[in-house]
Amino acid sequence: MEYTAFGEMFVEEHKNSNNSPYKFNAKELDEETGNYYYGARYYNPKWSVWLSVDPLAEKYPGWSPYNYTLNNPVRFTDPTGMVVEESQGPTDHWKLNDSGKLELIKKTDDDFNVFFDENGNKLFQTNEQSEELKSEEWEGKSDEYINKMKTVFIEIANEEEVYNTMEQRAEETGFDESIITLEQMKSVGNEYQDIGPILGVLDGIKEAPKWGVNPGSAAKSILQQAGKSIYKGSTGTDITKDVKNYANRAWQGIKDFATDFSNGTFMDYFILK
Known part of the structure; x- marks a missing residue:
């Protein structure tokens, strides 16, 4: 799948019948409306606008509360539909599906991985200290966040295909071990499973x-x-x-x-x- 800068589908080809609903920015696409769900609101990639006002619009005086990434999607991202962030470039994206299994939903050339839950909410990134519990989408949901993080680690430890894929991708793109290694993620997954x-x-x-x-x-x-x-x-x-x-x-x-x-x-x- 290839997209324009603002997320409109440019090319879509499939080798098999599996068509994931998670597309641009790993967000879920509503096939009936063509809109993406970002958690705080819906985004229309064809018009390049949000369909409702930014809940944190006061942070951006002078900008339309419907604009996407301050009209600069190359430099910025907006993972929750509320706050613009500096783009950290493409990376391998893993998502916990509805069954609690990890799926690789996006391959890129960077040396770190990002993990999301089934709703597209970011859990953590392997090359930086996690600040997710301080973010709006996890406010007051620490137990849910912790359980999902434990599930991520247990999946890495238990699912051979997941771990082997991570190792293979690390060989292809490198892996930034400044915060955590693949072996450490697998080890803590085993610990959580054993103590469960x-x-x-x-x-x-x-x-x-x-x-x-x-x-x-x-x-x-x-x-x-x-x-x-x-x-x-x-x-x-x-x-x-x-x-x-x-x-x-x-x-x-x-x-x-x-x-x-x-x-x-x-x-x-x-x-x-």
Whole structure:
């Protein structure tokens, strides 16, 4: 697919029947109207205008609230339909689809990757410290953001095709490892996956009072004994000891990853509570 500077389709050819709805700037195209959905509003690439007023129009006095990228799409981008940003050039774009699987939706020649959720909202970019939780589209949605980030890393760790594609693209275009490496993304994905069941157990314990299983009750005692009798772990039948040991080890691994990831500041997004 090739586009004009403002996003109107110039050439579209397909080798197969798979026609992704995510096209210009990895945004979803409404086939019936020909408009793109950017989150805050819709964009018409044929007219090169937004279909509604910029929610942050006061930031751009003197400009029409319907203009796209201050009429300079080569220099600027507007990923949310609200704020103009300096264009960082083309890059490989990965998107979490509705099934929680990573899809490569755009190949380019830069040495970094950008990840989006199923709604086209940016999650993070591999060559810069993420500031996404401070952005408008994620305001008040930290839990959702964290879960999607964990899903990205787990997909990189689990899906061999995804990781192999990233490695191949890194060989073709290089890969900026100043913030994070492919191996680190895969490693933290494995950590999140391994600790997931433990977190589920801990969440269950935390929710126990809602089931009427109060501390010291006969029901809790029965559950504990049943758990010990069927559980076979690294220390025998002591699930409490295993949870503690493994959680500490996994947590240390994630903290080590965070130290490499921009001196640990990114860790604020992944606190395990």
